[in-house]
Amino acid sequence: MQTIAEKIAKEYTVLRNETAENMINYDLASRLPCEIDSARILRAVVTLAVDEEEVEQAEKRSALRRQLALESLAREQSATQVAFMREEILRDPVNARLHWLLKNPQCEVADEATWLELVGQVSAWSDDSRWVHIARLTETFLSGLSRENRRDLLGVVRQVFSGYGRADLAAEISDDFLRDDE
DSSP: OHHHHHHHHTTSOGGGHHHHHHHHHHHHHHHOSEEETTEEEOOOOOOOOOOHHHHHHHHHHHHHHHHHHHHHHHHHHHHHHHHHIIIIITTSHHHHHHHHHHHOTTSOOOOHHHHHHHHHHHHHTSTTOHHHHHHHHHHHHHHTSOHHHHHHHHHHHHHHHHHTTOHHHHHHSOHHHHHOOO
16 A cells, blocks of 8 residues: 555655645545455555645745746747747838837827828738849849959949939948948
């Protein structure tokens, strides 16, 4: 009987003392009556006792495990939120603007023209848009070039913008882009 009780007790922590005791007594009751050697056992009850210090230490360990699990979950949630922001919301200016509007419903958008402009931008920034596709191809191409070639090509693009009378766009390709310290 003691072996049965010890086997079941090992499955539980000291924090689940009552549960372990109930399970042991249930298991023992299901095996009774029984005969061992020449004795017939009709009834057996086990009472478990755990030192207070042991229980306190187990509670501290359990609280620490819970705290670590919560911190890990918070880190995972934060990483997931950051990934979502990068992949979905900050993917293009329209998504960022829509997200901001959804998070700030008390903010009034100026007028119907602003909404129509936003709708137009959503269409322009969609994955099906030709210019978004070309921009992605260009980015892929540029990222495959060496730093020197990338710098040279961006310089050429800057000159093309200026040559077509768009000095404003050429100015947006700053000298920092041409240095390309990435």
